Amino acid sequence: MSGKHTLLELHSAKPDAASIIAARYDNKPDALLEILHDLQHEVGHVPEASLPVLAKALNISRAEVHGVVTFYHDFRRKPAGRHVVKVCRAEACQSMKGEELAKAIEKSLKVKFGETTADGKVTLEAVYCLGLCSTAPAMLVDERPVGRVSPQKFETLMTELAS
Amino acid sequence: MAYGPVEASDAASLFAAKFHEGGAHKLSLGLTEDIPFLKNQERLTFARCGITDPLSLEDYMKLGGFAGLKKALTMTGAAIVAEVSNSGLRGRGGAGFPTGIKWKTVHDVKADQKYVCCNADEGDSGTFADRMVMEGDPFMLIEGMVIAGVAGGATKGFIYIRSEYPDAINTMKDAIRIATAAKWLGQHIQGTEHSFSLEVRRGAGAYICGEETAMLDSLEGKRGMVRPKPPIPALQGLFGKPTIINNVLSFAAVPYILAEGGEAYKNYGMGRSRGTLPFQLAGNIKQGGLVEKAFGITLRQLIEDFGGGTATGKPLRAVQVGGPLGSYIPISQLDMPMDYETFAAASAMVGHGGVVVFDDSVDMAAQARFAMEFCAIESCGKCTPCRIGSTRGVEVIDRIVAGESREKNLLLLDDLCQTMIDGSLCAMGGLTPMPVQSAVRFWPEDFDRPMKVAAE
Ligand SMILES: Cc1cc2nc3c(=O)[nH]c(=O)nc-3n(C[C@H](O)[C@H](O)[C@H](O)COP(=O)(O)O)c2cc1C
Ligand code: SF4
Ligand code: FES
Numbered sequence: 001m002s003g004k005h006t007l008l009e010l011h012s013a014k015p016d017a018a019s020i021i022a023a024r025y026d027n028k029p030d031a032l033l034e035i036l037h038d039l040q041h042e043v044g045h046v047p048e049a050s051l052p053v054l055a056k057a058l059n060i061s062r063a064e065v066h067g068v069v070t071f072y073h074d075f076r077r078k079p080a081g082r083h084v085v086k087v088c089r090a091e092a093c094q095s096m097k098g099e100e101l102a103k104a105i106e107k108s109l110k111v112k113f114g115e116t117t118a119d120g121k122v123t124l125e126a127v128y129c130l131g132l133c134s135t136a137p138a139m140l141v142d143e144r145p146v147g148r149v150s151p152q153k154f155e156t157l158m159t160e161l162a163s
Numbered sequence: 164m165a166y167g168p169v170e171a172s173d174a175a176s177l178f179a180a181k182f183h184e185g186g187a188h189k190l191s192l193g194l195t196e197d198i199p200f201l202k203n204q205e206r207l208t209f210a211r212c213g214i215t216d217p218l219s220l221e222d223y224m225k226l227g228g229f230a231g232l233k234k235a236l237t238m239t240g241a242a243i244v245a246e247v248s249n250s251g252l253r254g255r256g257g258a259g260f261p262t263g264i265k266w267k268t269v270h271d272v273k274a275d276q277k278y279v280c281c282n283a284d285e286g287d288s289g290t291f292a293d294r295m296v297m298e299g300d301p302f303m304l305i306e307g308m309v310i311a312g313v314a315g316g317a318t319k320g321f322i323y324i325r326s327e328y329p330d331a332i333n334t335m336k337d338a339i340r341i342a343t344a345a346k347w348l349g350q351h352i353q354g355t356e357h358s359f360s361l362e363v364r365r366g367a368g369a370y371i372c373g374e375e376t377a378m379l380d381s382l383e384g385k386r387g388m389v390r391p392k393p394p395i396p397a398l399q400g401l402f403g404k405p406t407i408i409n410n411v412l413s414f415a416a417v418p419y420i421l422a423e424g425g426e427a428y429k430n431y432g433m434g435r436s437r438g439t440l441p442f443q444l445a446g447n448i449k450q451g452g453l454v455e456k457a458f459g460i461t462l463r464q465l466i467e468d469f470g471g472g473t474a475t476g477k478p479l480r481a482v483q484v485g486g487p488l489g490s491y492i493p494i495s496q497l498d499m500p501m502d503y504e505t506f507a508a509a510s511a512m513v514g515h516g517g518v519v520v521f522d523d524s525v526d527m528a529a530q531a532r533f534a535m536e537f538c539a540i541e542s543c544g545k546c547t548p549c550r551i552g553s554t555r556g557v558e559v560i561d562r563i564v565a566g567e568s569r570e571k572n573l574l575l576l577d578d579l580c581q582t583m584i585d586g587s588l589c590a591m592g593g594l595t596p597m598p599v600q601s602a603v604r605f606w607p608e609d610f611d612r613p614m615k616v617a618a619e
Pocket of ligand 3: 089090133
């Protein structure tokens with residue numbers, strides 16, 4: 001990494017955030033995933049406008065950047081809610097009523113997986129295993145792992161979340 | 164004294180009971196070293212995990228850390244490879260390929276640059292041993308990778324960690340920083356002529372990037388597409404250069420092998436499965452978690468003796484071993500010993516050692532459907548049978564459970580599975596039929612009850 005920039009600088013230079021982050025990785029094309037992760041972390045999603053910027057910075061084609069962004073489930077093309085809840089829907093969680101929990105959550109938040117609540121507070125996403133399978137069912141609330149989730153525990157977690 | 168399972172809401176009463184002085188509490192489990200679950204394990208790889216401060220080099224070295232690397236630094240690459248070969252270590256990532264052979268290939272080939280890549284994508288449901296190594300004993304993984312670098316003549320390494328593991332990512336990054344400052348990484352390791360640097364790269368939520376060649380593409384900043392073999396990665400891997408690729412647990416087993424000798428490791432195990440495997444008990448199990456044991460332990464011992472049966476207390480019905488591409492195993496086969504060959508002979512796989520337990524509320528048709536659905540979601544898209552076949556598979560299973568020409572559609576499902584087995588480049592499409600066909604074979608009644616599924 002070279003050339004550190006503060007979040008504030010990044011925001012004031014938003015259209016340019018992509019090129020600033022790319023420079024941190026010396027504009028190396030093999031760091032594209034790292035760059036996209038950082039971009040999404042700092043801007044909230046991967047904006048359409050940053051794709052050509054990255055292509056130019058890394059000296060690869062726009063089609064290549066586009067291909068990568070669309071291939072990986074992690075990268076979001078649109079802004080997410082203020083919090084992201086990722087619910088595990090893989091086998092070990094299924095064995096502990098994970099699918100019932102998933103349905104209860106959809107009902108409670110009034111959204112389907114992949115959607116954001118009307119108030120913009122929570123984006124609900126599915127993941128396949130968080131490595132918390134011995135404390136299933138599990139989820140990530142923002143970056144925090146939580147195990148043994150019940151519909152009640154989920155409600156408590158949501159109330160605790162700052163709006 | 165150990166206490167658990169502890170929720171945040173238990174904190175106040177634990178303090179009131181003076182748990183830090185070993186006070187009595189309803190969650191008390193007694194002395195940690197006397198807990199049968201831990202006492203009866205054979206922890207070679209996980210010897211330190213949970214005992215040391217993960218980021219304390221001092222702790223690490225006090226309990227034998229870097230003894231293997233110190234020895235390796237005095238040996239030739241060929242001698243290290245021979246020691247690993249002699250241990251009988253086989254890849255812990257799923258395929259069980261002999262690690263020594265892989266390292267020898269990289270050692271023997273000449274190149275201006277070679278790489279060591281650690282596969283920490285751990286995408287299989289029911290597995291978390293890689294995560295535990297990275298969060299609980301990160302220097303052990305670093306040590307194993309440096310030994311691989313010295314053995315193969317590689318000076319640069321990458322750890323590809325799935326993005327679902329934020330804590331593991333941060334711990335590994337910190338550990339790399341600390342190890343570099345202490346000259347266990349970087350230029351002239353411990354004053355020798357060996358150099359090895361290490362970098363963490365994050366995955367981005369694609370299961371297929373656990374397949375080693377897709378992981379290489381991903382490490383190069385591309386879509387994770389599976390590459391045809393040959394060429395094998397040991398000859399043309401990352402950026403086209405010779406590359407040692409191993410799972411976290413394979414690298415983690417190496418420091419012990421170097422420190423204690425391949426022979427000591429080989430003394431554990433059965434048949435051609437040597438050493439120990441960190442089994443992971445997961446799903447509907449009373450006492451889940453990691454159980455490191457020599458190969459040869461039976462599924463029943465793992466689930467009943469260590470796991471204490473199902474969490475719900477209801478009868479056990481099915482066990483999936485080896486991740487989403489592993490077969491579902493019925494109760495009648497619980498006495499099978501955990502051994503690569505025994506499992507293969509039963510059309511099942513040990514894989515990464517994940518054991519997911521289901522009680523009698525499981526609907527095996529729904530599990531078979533999920534296997535196909537997962538393949539459809541995670542396919543890299545290169546092969547038609549995998550990309551399209553899996554979607555067709557979901558539809559056919561839906562028709563079977565709806566009672567629509569059941570016999571004809573069961574035949575069709577079998578055909579489809581065979582096409583996927585024959586026409587897929589990698590194990591994603593090639594092994595998805597395993598959970599599907601095992602579900603049909605052992606629980607045919609679940610594919611014959613339209614009302615239950617229709618109501619879902
Ligand atoms: C679809 C698919 C997913 C895989 N996922 C992983 C994984 O998450 N971790 C892993 O170590 N190996 C995984 N593998 C196996 C790797 O391709 C490869 O065999 C392994 O990383 C080699 O290391 P080892 O010899 O130490 O096991 C996967 C294979 C396939 C086909
Ligand atoms: S079998 Fe599936 S995942 Fe594997 S290479 Fe073919 S399309 Fe890709
Ligand atoms: S299957 Fe849900 S955390 Fe592993």
